[in-house]
Each structure stands twice: as C-alpha cells, then as structure tokens.
Amino acid sequence: MTTRAKLTVYSALATALASLCLTPLLTTKSWITHAFLVIAVVAAAGAGLRRAPLYRWTVPIGQLAVLFVMLLIGFAGAGAAWGGLVPGPNSVSALDRVFGAGLDDIQQYAIPAPPSAGLRLILVSSVGLIAVVVDTIAVTYRRSALAGLPLLALYSVGNGLAGDRGSWIWFGLASAGYLVLLFAEGQDRVSRWGRVFRGTSRGTESTGAVGLGGQQVGILALAVALLLPVFLPHWESGLLRSGSGGTPGKGSGGAVTSLDPLVSLQSEITRPSDGELLRYSLDADVAEQTYLRTGSLDQFDGTNWKLGTGTVLDLPATFPSPEGLRDSSVPQVRGDFTVSDRLEKSWLPLPYPVVSVQLPNRGDWKLDQVTRTVMPTSDKAIKGLRYQVTALDVRPTANDLRTAPQASQDVRDRYTALPADLPAVVAEQARVVTAKASTDYDKAVALAAWFTGPQFRYDTTVTGGTGNSAIVTFLRDKRGFCVHFASTMAAMARTLKIPARVAVGFTPGDAQGANVYAVTGRMYHAWPELYFAGYGWTRFEPTPSRGVQPRYTEQSATPTTAPTRQPTAAAQSSAPAPAPSASKDCDPKLRRMGECGDKDTAAANTGEESWLLSGQVLGTLAAVVALIALLLVPLFWRAALRRRRLGGGRRRPGGDGPGGLTDAQVLAAWDELIDSAWDLGIPPDESRTPRAAARRITETAELDENAAAAAGRLALATERVLYAPSGQVTGPLAADVRTARAGLRATAGRADRARAVLLPPSSAQLWWRISEAVMTARAAAGTRTRRVTDAVTGPVRRVFTRRKRNPES
Template structure:
C-alpha cells in the first residue's frame, strides 16, 4: 500500500473514531452508520482526485460537492429526481431540514430524538471534519495539523454529551490520531533511510524508529488517562464536561430542554419491551380507560409537530385551572405513582388534567403552563421517583360536547394554524369525511370512525414522521402507527377549524386486582386532543386496535373497554391482524385487540429513520462491495506485483531504476514483468524459448517500434547474461525504464479493449491462483506429515510391542 493510501485510510479511521464521542447525543446510534459511509465515500473521492493531474485545491472542492450530494440524497428525498439527481427544490428542502435541526438543538436535551434535522447536522459535521482531515493530512501532507479538526470534533461532542461522555471516546479518538501520525512518521523515516545510508553499525531501520514512536504515543495516552486520577479535580479537562446544560432557575421562567416524547416514540422504542416503566394506583372506576399524559405539541410547521414555547415556570403547589374549563367544581381522582429504573428520561406521566402534583424536592421541577406539562429541571433523571397526582375527573357526554360553543378567537387562531404548503389532499379528505357532520364534535367523531375503519392498517414498518409529506404518504397508503394517526387527525381537525394538538404518553396500564396498574414499554402512545369550550382539551382515539376510546365517543365509534396491550411504535407485523383465537390462553383483552394469532407470529422490526440505514440496503451494499472487491483482486494483485518488480512506493525494489549495479534478482524481475505484460496484452508466454527468442516473438507479434524493440532486446540480453554468463558480470542498465517502454508499445498495439481487459482481468493473475493452490497443497502435505508423525508417536510403541510378542510365539 502506498503512503498516500495509508494516510487516506488512517485519516478516515481517525475521523470515524473521533465521531464516536457523539453517540450519546441521540437516542439511537444508526446515524453513525450513515456518517461512516459518508466518510468512506469522501475519502474515496480524495483518492481518485489525487490521481488526476488537477491542482491540489480541487481535491477538497470535489469532496465538498460530493458531500453536498450525499446530504441531498439522504435528507432531501422529496426534492430529488429519481432519488439521486437534485431537483429544483432540493436545496430548499435540505435547508428546511437543517433549520428544523437547529430548532431541535435548542428544544431537546441529551440524548435527543433522531430527528431528520439533528441527523443531518451530525452526519454533515462528521463529513466536513473528514474533508478537513483528509485535506490536511493527505493532500497537503501535514498530519500533525489534522489533529485540530479532530480535537474540535471531540471537544464539541464530548461537551454536549455532558455526563453521558466517557473516557473511552477520548481513548479511541486519541488512538486514531496517533495511528495517523505513525503512518506519516513511517513515510518520513523511510525517506530518510533512502537518503542517509550509514554503515552496519550506524544503520537505524524505520521499524525501530516506529516502535519507539509507538511506545512514546502509548505512554502519552496512558498518562493522559491515568494522571487526572491522582490530581485535584478542576473540572476543566476534556474528559469532564460538567453536568450538561441547565434549565435555568430565574423567577420569570426558564427554558425547558427535556426530551420531546413524541419524536422519541418513533425511534427510541424499536421493539416490544415488557420492562415495567412505572406502576401506580388510581381511585377511579374508569382507571382502565385513563391515559397517562406526559405532554403535548401545539405547533405544526409542516416539518413536524413541536412546542411553540419552551418557557417553564416554578412548579406551584396547585396547578392553575385548565384552559377552557368553566365548571371548577369537578370531582378529583387521586393517584400514587412509582417510576422504575427502566424509565430514565421523561416528562412526568400524569392523568389529564392534573390539579396538583406532590414530588420530592419541588424546586427540581418546572411547569409548562401552556400544555400543563411537568418537566424535571436540568434534565434530571426520573428513575426511582415516587410522586402523587390529583387530577380532575372530567366526564362530559356526547351531547354536551356537541352543544359546546365555539372556541375563543385566540384559541382558534393559535391551534388551527397550518403551514402554507400543506398538501391539498389533507383538506380535501377532511371535508369529504365530515361532509354530513354539523358540529365540531360530530366532525371529530367522523374522523375517528374513518381512521378506525377497515381501510386503515396499523403498521410500524413504514417510515416515521409527522410532517406534511409524511401525512400525505399516510393518507395515500393508509398504513402507519399511532404517531401517523394522531398527527394526521390533528392536522385535518385544524383544516376544519377545530383547535387541535398532539398529546403523548402512555395508554392505561395492566392490572390484576383492579387497583394496582403496571405500565410497560408496550404502552407508549400518541393521540390528538381537541378543544371544546367549557371542557377544555378532550382526548380522541383514531388509532385502530390500539388505545381505549373515550366514553363520550363510544356512541359514535366501536366501543372498547380495555387498554392496549401493544406498543404504538414498537415493531409489529405489517400484515393485517390475524383472526382472534378461541384458545384458553387468549384473554378477552387480547381478542379485542386482534392479538390472538399463532404463538409463533413473527414480529418485524421498525423501519430505520433513513433509507440509507435500512438493513436491506446495507446488506445489499455489503454484498455488492464484496463482489466488486472480489472481481478487482486480480487487478490489485497485478498492480502490486508490477510495483514490486519495477520499484514503487518510495523505496528501491527488484528491477528498479537506480544507477548502481543490479542484482540477478532485479534483472530476472524485470524480465518476468515484460513476459507477464505481454501475456496480459494477448501474447501468452512460451517456456521453450530462450529470452532472446521470446523477445523477438513479442516484438514481431505486437509490431513494436524500434525503440520498444531495442528495450526488449536489452532486457533479453541482460537476462541471458544472468542465466548463462560466468559469475561476476553485472548489469547497470535502467531495466525498469526499458520494461515501461516496451509495455507502452504493447498497450498501443492491443487497442482499448485489450488494455481494459489487461487492467481489470489480467491473464497473468492466474499465477496468483497457482500460488494459492501450491500453498494449500503444501499446507495439506505438512498437516498430513505432522499428523502421521503424531499418530506414529502414539501408536508406534504399542505396535512394536505386539510385533515382538507375535515373533516370540505362544510358547515363548
């Protein structure tokens, strides 16, 4: 491998290892696969550009253009033509995704959900660092300076990770940088060795210097990791990032940075989980129909649903009256909640609307007054938390909601806002479904009945998303999970001028004694909330076979009296639900949800957030790359052999151009290269001919010109001198130059097709197979010999004993 190739590989490796420190930033790690692929492609572009006769500055320019194309392919799908060609709107779509990522940075805590915007920022950042490192270390040969962008990448990633950071990331990043320095150092030492040639006593080999450099590097890395253990704690090191971002604590309010659970539903829960997240008791006869709400999202910008305000205030002893509720004399239900160790980051799960919350260390909690969401300050983990909630027991009837007056103007303006580019199919379908409805309640229940009808299928194998494009695809395919149903119904309700937002949390927990309930990872859910004057925000359930319809909608939709048993974003089968079973081990709740199929029913995995990261695409790409590598083995082997024979890679080899005397091995290597080059270009070797006869045959068959024929003649003469002349005669001619001269003439005579075949499938590469066969045969012979010796060593003494007894006879 050439020095540039080594530097390219180690530059890409150093960037990939340094980017590992950013793994804790998102709830999933599949984005790193995307980033590593981008690093590989950018490095490959650099290799190709550096082989061209263009200026060096054109290499990073080409890499940046390819990086931009990769980002467009991965994150601007709706603006691409045929998936790979940028369309007129490609850059605009990519800009929108990037802007949403910038907004997400200020909204989410670590670890954040893998939204498209955040993934774009992370992958593009790693790609830019890869371009910088490759440019500095390989294109301009300044490997030491390449540590600056690597340090910037590690510092930013580790600083954002906060308490989630680890010394392991530093160790890996430092190892990648040291490997890059070692690769450049070996090249420098090898070039010194060619220039400064000392005697036997003063000779210093590159391997000795390399070993010493490795020892110094490993020692420095070990000291960097171990020395802080014995020093006073200053909280200023790269391995200690502090406690992370703060939520503030000013009396006028602070900024909430807690994880938005809506987006986390699409990615953090990728497979069904029976782990208990929390347990609770609830003194209500409708406990099995009471959802546990963690928060809601009130703004839809066409890309996703999110909070319009992240300002929170101190948590009061009594929460303010719910928005829109006119009757304050509503009965209360009391709940006692315990969070398990399995639920670390979440907004506080509570029945809606909560009237008061009792939590330990109240100062560590904040309230979002707009959505009545209780969030931990400073993103404090909630695992092991024990708290009590008193909630209002709202039980309006269908007729009461049907008679509700219109919402206030300010509520309608805020909660019916829609992006200007909302697909027309959303409004057309909403009006068609509710054409016969007269009130907002009737329109809402008409939407619920339509979504829960047979034309829609619950399917988590589809790609997630709550933006305009995702809604349009969902209405076209009519397949999706709870996030699709909730976001689409909320958007359609807003089209009908019904104030709506998207709520997230958990469906009711399971119980065995009617009082104690358990919530598992199978119960994550999202649903729409619609506003009705006099009662506030009311829950509706549009997701088929998931969740529990509210009592006030049972007259207009199929009644369900039991909570869900399946996660709304966990992986489930994409096929239609199987027919209920009458088996005795299938409960009534399972039969109602259509989960009583064969016990061996397959459960598919949720789709990845990007087509580039899907298992099928990665598997196919791996197979294709393996086949390409297999087909290119002859070309790579033949190129390596030629470089070894004629000299290359920065050091003298057999057949080199040096002005000094050539050894017999160098002369024979040059002759072998001429014979193999002619073989590759259509003139197979003839072992019966002398070198001079073989050179004449090559000259005549390929119609070599005078200069190439003379070069072939000099090669034949030098070879015959080695084979037949008395010892002591030497050759000083530059035979490597003669081989290249003859090879160029052979290529000119072979034509384009012959040259391509000689490059990709050189016939002389059959020698590689011969060598492998000989090696396998020799290995088998050696194994058989050693096995025979071992068997002989074990059985020989026994056999000799029996032989002696047989000779001695029975009468001995």
C-alpha cells in the first residue's frame, strides 16, 4: 500500500474513532453507521480525485460536493427520485426543512435526544465535514499534525455535550486514531531520507519505520492524557437542558428529560416486543376499554406533532380541573401501577383525565398542566416505579357529544391552527368524507369510519412520519400504522375547525384476572383526541384492527339534526371488525389487533404488496446495477478496442483487407497482441524489439508451435513497418492475432483468464488517455489564459517599462 493510500485509510479511521464520542447524544446509536458510510465515501472520493490530474485545492471541493449529494440521498427522500438514489428538484428544499427541524430539536431536547431526522442530519453532516477537513490536511496537503485540531474540536464538542455520559474510552479511541495517522506520516518522512545509520551490528538494516522510541513517546503521551482527567474537575454540560421539549418551566426546580413521543413510539411499533412493560389494576367496570395515556401533542408545524408551549410545574397533590370538562363531580376510578425494568425513558402512563398521582419521589416528576402530561426529570425515574392513580370516569354518550355546544374561540384558535403550507388535499379529502355530516361529532365519526374502512391497511413497514409529506403519502397509498392514522385524522379534523390533538400511550392491557392487566410492547399506540365543550378531550380510534372503539361511537342514538348519522355510525362500527380467528383459543385482544386471523388471509394480505413497489428494493437494485455497470467499463472498452483493431475492411486499422495492409493496420495488430499478453499476466516491455518481445511472450507463456509461429509473423511484419523501406504486408495478421491469443489463453490459469475478461490490466490505457486529455486541456487553458492576461496587461507593462527607461520624461 502506498503512503498516500495509508494516510487516506488512517485519516478516515481517526475521524471514525473520534466521532464515537457523539454516540451518547441520541437515544439510539444506529446513526453512527450512516456517519461511517459518509466517512468512507468521502475518503474514497478524495483518493480518486487525487489520482486525477487536478489541482490540489479542487479535491476538498469535490469531496464537499460528494458529501452534499450523500446528505440529499440520505435525508431528502421526499424530493428524490429512482428509489431515493437520485436527488430530485425538491431535494434541496426538503433537506433544508429537515435541517431546520433539527435546529428546533436542539432547542427542545436534552441529552440523550430522540433520533429525529433533523438531529441525525446535523450529526452526520458534522462528521462528514470533519472527515473532509482531516483528509484535506493529512492527505492532500500532507500535514498530519495539524489534522489533530479538527479531531480535537470534534471530540471536545461531543464530549462536552455528553456531559456525565462522556467516557475516557472516547478520548482513548480518538487519540489512538490520531497517533496512528502521525506514525504513518512519520514513517513516510523518515523513509524519504534513505537508509538511516543507527550504529547497529553489521547486517542490520533500517526499514524506514518510526523508531521504537517514537512509538514509546506516543503511547506514554496517550497514557498520561487518559490518567490526567482523573485529577481534574469534571466539566458538567448538556444540550440545552432547560425546559421540556422547549417548554419553559415555571416553578420547576430542574429540567425534564428529552423525549419525542412519536419518534420513540414509531421505533417501538416497528419492532414490537412481547415483554411486559407494566402491570396495573383498575376498579372500573370499563377497564378493558381504558387507554393509558403518556402524553398529548397539541402543536403541528407541518413537520411533526409536538408538545406545545404549556407551563411545566412541580407535580401538585391534586391536578387542576380537566380542560373543557363541565361537571367535575363524575365518578372516580383508582388504580395501582407497577412498571417493569423493561420500560425506560417514558412519560408516566395514566388513564385520562387523572386527578392525582401518588409517587415515591415527587421531585423526580413535572406536570404540563395543559395536556396533563407527567414528565420525569431523570431517564431512570420510571424504571421499576410503583405508583397509585385517581382518575375521572367520564362517559359521554353519542347524543351528548352530538348536541355539545361549540368550543370557545380561544380553544378553537389554538387547537385548529395549521401550517400555511399544509397540502390542499388534506382539507379537500376531509370535506369529501364528512359531506353528509353536520355536527362536529358526526364529522369525527365519519372520519374514523373512513379510516377503519376496507380501503386502508395497517402496515408497520411504511416509513414513519407525521409531517405534510407523510400525510399526503398516507392519503395516497392508504397504508400505515397508528401514528399515520392518528396524525392524519387530527390534521383533517383541524381543517374542519374541530379542535384536535394527538395522544400517545398504550392500548388496554391483557386481562390477567381480578381486574389486573398487563401491558406489553405490542400495545404502544397513538390516537387522536377531539375537544367537545362540556366533556373536554375525547378519544377516537381511526386505526383499523388496533385498539378499542369508544362506546360513544358505537352505540346508536336518536339523531337530533342529521338523518344520515345512524348509518355512518353503523358502518364505522362494523368496518374494523377483524376476520374470525381460525383457532378457538385465540385471545380476544389478539383477535381485535388482527394477530390471529387464518393463514390463508394472512398470506393473501402479504401478497398484496409486490416487492417491485418497495422503494428500498428499487433503490438497492439501482445501486447494484450502477456498480455492475461501472465494473464492466473495462470489459466493454477492451472488447470494443479489439473489435476495431481486428475488424475486416480497409477502413479498419487491423483488418486483413482485400489487398495489402497499411502501416496503421499492422501496428494495430501488433498492439492487440501486446495487450492480449498483458491481460494474461505478461506486461509489455518497450525496451525490446518486436522480435525479442515475441520471443519473450512465447517463452513466458510456453506457446505451442502454431501460436508461436503466429506471434513471430506479427513481429516480422511490425519490424518491416518500423525499420524496412515502404512496402505492403499481405498476410492475414488478424488471424495470426487470434491464433496467438488463443495460445495465450490455453496456457493461462482460470483466474488469469477471468481477470483478462472482467478487469483486463491493459484497460489502464483508458485512464491514461483520459488523464492525458485532461492535462492537455489544462495546458491549453493555461496558454489561453496567459495570452488573454498578456493582451490585457501588456500595454500597461509597456508604459511602465518606458517610464523606467526614460525617468526624466
């Protein structure tokens, strides 16, 4: 491996090791794989550009261009084409939106933050920029010592933000990568001085490597750097740890932990687990229909749903009255909850609306009084927690909600707000679905019935997201999971001026007997909450085959204003009913969730989606095809060159022709023999005469008599052209080339024959030609530039020259 190749590899390795200090910043570490891929591609791009006849300053520019394209492909899929591999016309604006969302997330979340697309974009792009800087300094300009500055900046920022989650391991890895880079460049510098006399015994030679003393100094410095922080004060820091998701806390003694409920929910839904997360008991007769709500997201900015700018307070002994509830003297239910060690980094699961919560350490929890969300101040606060809950048992009827008065103007203004760039299709579809409904309740029921109808399908393989583009894609494809159903119904309800928000939490647990229920990882869920004056926030269930329909959407009621509401409610009630289970022992909850239908139905549903429609499959196929096409360039070029050299007719340089051959045809035939031998492992030797070269090929390849004679005739014809007076060659040289080539292939091994076809060494001439053309173009451009410069500055120079010669004038 050449020194430049070693420096390229070691600079990429140093950047990758230094970037590991950023892994504690997010709740998941899968993003680092994307960062490593970016580092590798940037290093490969730099290696390729440095081999081209280009100015050194153009190499980092090319690497930055490659980095930008990779970011477009990786994070601007909404505007890309061809399976996301080719950036489209809207890719740049899509990337800008993701980056802007990431900047907002930095202001909202503490460490570790959820792995949102915006935060991953910021981290990956930062690592990519550091990779470009390190590669430019260490490899392009051969200043490896200075490459430690960007590596130190990367480590300092990452470890400073990680705070107490940082580790000396990250510093050790980053330092080791930097030392390896220094050793590689040091070895190259020493080797340029030639053999170094060390006073050793005779016969001992210097290999040009960095001496043992230099390696010891490097290891000693690394050991001191690792031990020194033990005796220094620790730097406490964090990623903007104030507030909860950007919510300023009033009266709160500390910051709440970061959590993007939808991001966490999507990751759990796409990899469901049967492990028990919590167990609880409720003394209500509707416990089997009670959802456990961890939080509610009431602000939609076109990118995602998130917690609004409410007020975070210390957890009170009694919660304030629920928003919109007219009669607070409704019956109460009580429950005991026990959280397992499997549930971490979650807001507190509670039935809605909760009145009070008894916790062992109330100081570890804060309350958002608007959404009644209880949030922890520590990531581990909920793990193994036991707590008691008192909640209101609000049971409105369908007629109660249908005749509810209109919400106040301030509620409607806040909870019907929509981004200005919301696609028009959302409001249009909402109006179509609710065309026959006249009240807010009947419109909500019509929306839920439409979503749970047969045209929509529950599918966890769909890419997550709650923004404008995700909603449009969901309405078009009609495939998604609860996050898509909940966020889309809430947005459509807001277009109808119905106050709406998105709640997250769990569906009712599995009954264990004696009013005890167990919640597993398969019960993560999201649903819309709609506001009705006098009854507050009420749950609706638009996700087919998931959850439980509220009784106020199933029961029949005498319509008071619209005669078409009864059929709408009936259709909604029957649409989501799952197919009967093939097994009598199928659990009712699994039957509700569609987990135990017959095998034939499951197979039919699986076959509905053709693999050809998968964007990942199309993208992978496109990448494979592009790679194969790139690898086949030498094969096709070599075959075309051989065909041109040996084709028939007078117009072909290597053709036999009806008469004598021209000098160009003879030389083309000889070049083909030399290249054929090169492809099969006999490189050309330009110092030999044609006859000596033919003899070398014959002896090295051990050609048979016919092949050796053909090679000899080609050599004689070539010498006649090169050294003899002008004369025509009439022999069938193309046939001789084919005979000699067949002899070469007959004596070569299988691997050599395969390489001669797929990656012929003589195809290096193609790169030489391209490089020569580029250098020629550069020289021509330089000549033209000098001419233009001389033409512009010549008169000025002549004026100054005359003044110097005649100072008196």
